[in-house]
Amino acid sequence: MTGFQAATDLFLTWFKSVGGEFRDDLLEIRDLRSRGAGRGIIATEDIPQETTLFTIPRDAIINVQTSELPKKLPKLFDGSIDEADEDAESLDSWGSLILVMLYEFLQGEASRWKPYIDVLPEMFDTPIFWTDAELKELDGTCLTTEKIGKEESDNMLRSRILPVVLQNPSIFYPEGAQHLSENELLRLAHRMGSTIMAYAFDLENDPEQSEDEEEGWVEDREGQSMLGMVPMADILNANADFNAHVNHGESLEVNSLRSNLKAGSEILNYYGPLPSSELLRRYGYVTPEHRRYDVAEISWSLVRATLGEILGLTDDVLNEAEGKMDEDELEDYFIIERDSGEPSSEGQLTHPARFQDVSPELEQQIKVLLKHLDKLKVHHTPNKRKRDMIHETLIAESLSAKLLQYPTRVEEDEELLQKDNLSKRHRMAIEVRLGEKNLLQEAIDLTSKGDGDMNELSGERVSKKAKH
Numbered sequence: 171m172t173g174f175q176a177a178t179d180l181f182l183t184w185f186k187s188v189g190g191e192f193r194d195d196l197l198e199i200r201d202l203r204s205r206g207a208g209r210g211i212i213a214t215e216d217i218p219q220e221t222t223l224f225t226i227p228r229d230a231i232i233n234v235q236t237s238e239l240p241k242k243l244p245k246l247f248d249g250s251i252d253e254a255d256e257d258a259e260s261l262d263s264w265g266s267l268i269l270v271m272l273y274e275f276l277q278g279e280a281s282r283w284k285p286y287i288d289v290l291p292e293m294f295d296t297p298i299f300w301t302d303a304e305l306k307e308l309d310g311t312c313l314t315t316e317k318i319g320k321e322e323s324d325n326m327l328r329s330r331i332l333p334v335v336l337q338n339p340s341i342f343y344p345e346g347a348q349h350l351s352e353n354e355l356l357r358l359a360h361r362m363g364s365t366i367m368a369y370a371f372d373l374e375n376d377p378e379q380s381e382d383e384e385e386g387w388v389e390d391r392e393g394q395s396m397l398g399m400v401p402m403a404d405i406l407n408a409n410a411d412f413n414a415h416v417n418h419g420e421s422l423e424v425n426s427l428r429s430n431l432k433a434g435s436e437i438l439n440y441y442g443p444l445p446s447s448e449l450l451r452r453y454g455y456v457t458p459e460h461r462r463y464d465v466a467e468i469s470w471s472l473v474r475a476t477l478g479e480i481l482g483l484t485d486d487v488l489n490e491a492e493g494k495m496d497e498d499e500l501e502d503y504f505i506i507e508r509d510s511g512e513p514s515s516e517g518q519l520t521h522p523a524r525f526q527d528v529s530p531e532l533e534q535q536i537k538v539l540l541k542h543l544d545k546l547k548v549h550h551t552p553n554k555r556k557r558d559m560i561h562e563t564l565i566a567e568s569l570s571a572k573l574l575q576y577p578t579r580v581e582e583d584e585e586l587l588q589k590d591n592l593s594k595r596h597r598m599a600i601e602v603r604l605g606e607k608n609l610l611q612e613a614i615d616l617t618s619k620g621d622g623d624m625n626e627l628s629g630e631r632v633s634k635k636a637k638h
């Protein structure tokens with residue numbers, strides 16, 4: 171038996187010993203590493219709709235209510251720390267759970283969750299762990315350095331999390347245990363943070379309990395919900411086309427959703443309508459089913475520069491007109507996305523995702539800018555038809571300019587994906603950028619339907635330029 175299988179078996183035995191119920195007669199935890207999906211849960215029989223597949227008692231969850239750590243450092247967790255220090259922020263649910271996970275991890279055999287912690291990952295494919303060369307493949311996509319947030323996480327962990335462990339070694343380490351160096355601790359804190367990002371659940375109240383008790387499972391401090399690590403529910407992989415649902419009651423219950431869940435199918439949870447970029451950022455994987463939710467971001471500065479080009483206006487003029495706009499109305503970025511609809515109650519994707527419009531917010535901002543240009547008498551668009559033409563041309567050309575910001579073209583990406591020697595990370599980066607480009611092309615096609623008009627305007631611009 172491999173170490174991987176042995177760890178799975180120990181975990182399942184432990185899960186039952188803490189009161190978890192698992193329908194072994196219907197399900198099996200399988201090794202899905204050959205398809206890059208770690209562990210997953212597979213149906214071994216056909217499963218009827220609304221079958222309870224497994225149940226997790228609330229005290230088997232790891233969080234601030236079940237771990238011993240908050241009892242040992244009460245001031246830190248009850249929000250009363252540093253009341254005298256106005257600059258001190260209390261830990262949010264994220265920071266609290268990182269500390270709890272560090273504590274439980276460092277406790278080793280002394281943690282009551284040890285067999286569960288042993289099946290949590292040591293390595294991640296989320297971009298926060300990518301090398302610079304790997305990150306380069308994401309150039310032009312929504313996954314910017316800021317969005318990936320390595321530096322911000324480092325700072326948060328160094329300033330808020332590590333000092334707590336370093337100042338309280340006798341709490342975090344069992345007697346005789348070797349203490350980690352600051353760098354080792356930082357690596358471990360990143361690992362715990364990423365585990366929480368990809369595995370933790372937002373816990374909802376047990377409706378029965380919250381009726382008569384004030385203290386519920388939703389931590390209402392500053393409106394934040396309570397995060398928790400939920401053994402077994404997080405062995406489930408997930409997709410946009412899914413077949414199971416987690417119910418938050420007295421215990422957490424995972425139920426089947428489909429009327430026809432066949433033996434051999436993987437039981438899949440749902441993380442929400444996430445675009446490939448966000449799925450990669452939070453969970454370190456992508457799937458074809460999530461592509462329908464892909465998004466691209468276009469900056470206002472690019473649209474503005476394109477408008478300057480089309481109308482032959484200088485930056486000064488554009489600045490002046492923009493200066494007349496209400497600052498609250500001025501967005502820096504616009505999201506381009508399809509109308510993807512909702513999955514059915516059985517978790518199926520029944521409608522194709524289609525564009526309705528490129529971005530009503532962008533259209534509105536362009537409209538306001540054109541109105542101010544008109545008022546300044548630097549550019550007059552005499553009739554609606556002409557204004558619409560400028561609109562369409564501007565949007566289509568801005569989207570085309572955005573396409574040029576990716577270092578590779580669609581055809582190159584498609585060719586690269588045919589290779590079978592690509593690393594997993596490289597392949598995922600290509601999927602993300604290709605998804606964005608396909609989306610932008612679809613938006614261009616939608617905008618370019620009135621091509622005749624656009625040609626007319628482009629022709630006008632060319633002749634205008636030629637005159638200068």
Ligand SMILES: C[S@@+](CC[C@H](N)C(=O)[O-])C[C@H]1O[C@@H](n2cnc3c(N)ncnc32)[C@H](O)[C@@H]1O
Pocket residue numbers: 206207208209210289290291368369403404405406407408409452453454455457
């Ligand atoms: C909550 S865990 C699911 C259990 C996980 N497979 C394991 O072995 O621990 C979430 C992680 O599982 C992987 N995962 C989830 N759904 C996946 C899918 N459809 N395809 C590939 N990997 C998936 C990703 O690595 C993700 O970060």
